[in-house]
Amino acid sequence: SLLTICGLSTQSVIGGNKTVAQGETVVLPCKLIDTTETLSQISWQRTTRGKPRNENFFTILPKDGPKFVDGYDERFRYIGIFDDNNGSLQLSDVTLMDEGIYTCIFTLFPSGNHKTEIPLNLLGMMLCLYKYCLCLFII
Numbered sequence: 001s002l003l004t005i006c007g008l009s010t011q012s013v014i015g016g017n018k019t020v021a022q023g024e025t026v027v028l029p030c031k032l033i034d035t036t037e038t039l040s041q042i043s044w045q046r047t048t049r050g051k052p053r054n055e056n057f058f059t060i061l062p063k064d065g066p067k068f069v070d071g072y073d074e075r076f077r078y079i080g081i082f083d084d085n086n087g088s089l090q091l092s093d094v095t096l097m098d099e100g101i102y103t104c105i106f107t108l109f110p111s112g113n114h115k116t117e118i119p120l121n122l123l124g125m126m127l128c129l130y131k132y133c134l135c136l137f138i139i
């Protein structure tokens with residue numbers, strides 16, 4: 001295509017906003033499309049209520065497979081397929097501390113990093129007394 005001839009990149013990373021109730025399971029979708037480049041790594045970062053500093057927490061390598069970067073969390077499970085450019089994660093037993101922004105990063109050769117952000121929001125319960133309402137989260 002003309003874009004390839006000109007050296008412009010056409011690949012993109014597909015994610016999406018996710019909303020879930022506390023205690024449920026959610027899939028954090030992440031898929032790279034429209035590339036013929038070599039995928040060398042998939043990384044996940046997060047900035048959440050429980051982890052307010054942006055940090056790498058999960059990587060997937062072609063030979064080593066999925067690995068936690070800074071401590072194991074059995075609630076996360078890699079459900080993607082590396083060879084299909086799918087980096088999706090499943091998070092079970094979601095808590096309020098998990099709410100935040102998850103970033104999926106594909107490292108390609110030769111173009112480098114391509115990423116998308118997946119906001120994760122928790123549903124709260126609305127408690128109304130007379131004309132005053134509060135949004136409550138049960139922790």
